Structures are given as structure tokens and as C-alpha cells.
Amino acid sequence: MRTLSWIQKWYFEQCNGDWENRYGIRIDTIDNPGWSVKISIEDTDLRHKPFKRTDIERTNSDWIFCKTDYIPEWDGFHFVGFGGPENLEEILDVFKEWVER
Template sequence: MSEILSWISQWMTSNCNGSWEHMYGVKIGTLDNPGWYVTIDLTDTELESLEMETDVIENTEDDWYYYKVKDKKYFGAGDLNKLEFLLYAFKDLVEKHKA
């Protein structure tokens, strides 16, 4: 997983401009069902105008995820094995929408 963490760190660094990082950033936390969530602020980034949403993919009670971009935020959630997947899904969005 270190590759995706390095990529997210580089993405953060590329958006830090002396003010962006004081209001925006990346949040990773846990859900009580249990699972992970990832929220990434997109204001003043190349994705700030993107809006999209996936359907909830629920293979089993312990194998599920979804993600969306709405209101200038990426939000992803999934089971306890989906943290890396959610970060890679964000990376794919960035790479598909590079200016």
C-alpha cells in the first residue's frame, strides 16, 4: 500500500499553496458497521467541478463499497478491506480528469 500513500502525499503536496491546506485536505476514518471512509476536498483543484456517483456495490455484508464526487468533495466508503481500493479509485479519477 505504500505506493498509493506516496501518491496521495504527492497529490496533497501539489495542492498546498500556502492557503489551500489551511481549509482543505484528506480525511480517513472508520465507520461503525465496520468500514473505512475517505473524504478529500477538491476545492481549487482540477476536480472541483466534477460530479459523479457509483452505485453501492454490495457483494456480501462484509464486501461492499461506493464513492462519489459531490459539492467539491470526493467521498468513498467501504468495508475494512477497501481502504486501498478507495484511494486508488480517487487516483484513477484524478488521472482521468487531468487538465
């Protein structure tokens, strides 16, 4: 399944009348330039699943950094990924591979 279709399906599976009102997925740009991805894993099966931090730097514009962390201002645990301007799909693939593992 294509990554974007898979993310849409995963999001919809979390929606239970409550989760989508407090949590969700945010994709934004950063000024490096690059991407920022924040996916709420609070109140999901992923909340306690171990995640090995990913830190790959190929060049100044081809890199990713992904981790899970408790972020109080975002109300809970999140998968957080950052990457270069052409690495958005790779960040989402890291999340997908972790969920499917």
C-alpha cells in the same frame, strides 16, 4: 506508484499556502465496520471534473461507495468514499484512477 505514496504526492501538490489551511484529506473508521474517506476537491482542477458514482457490494464486509458532492458543512466539493474494513486502498484507488483519467 503505490497508492499511499501517490495520495501523499497529490496532497502536497495541492498545498499552496492557502488550500491546506481550509481543505485536506480525512480518513476515518465507521461502525459497520469500515472506512470513510473525504478528500477536498474545492479549489483544485477536479472541482468541475465529472465523476461517475461507484457502488459495488460484493458481501456485507466487502463493498465500496464513492461519489463527489457539495458538502456545505465541510466548505465545498469533496470526493467521498465509504467501504468495508478491507477496502480502504480500493477507495483510494478509485480516487487515484479518476484523477489520472
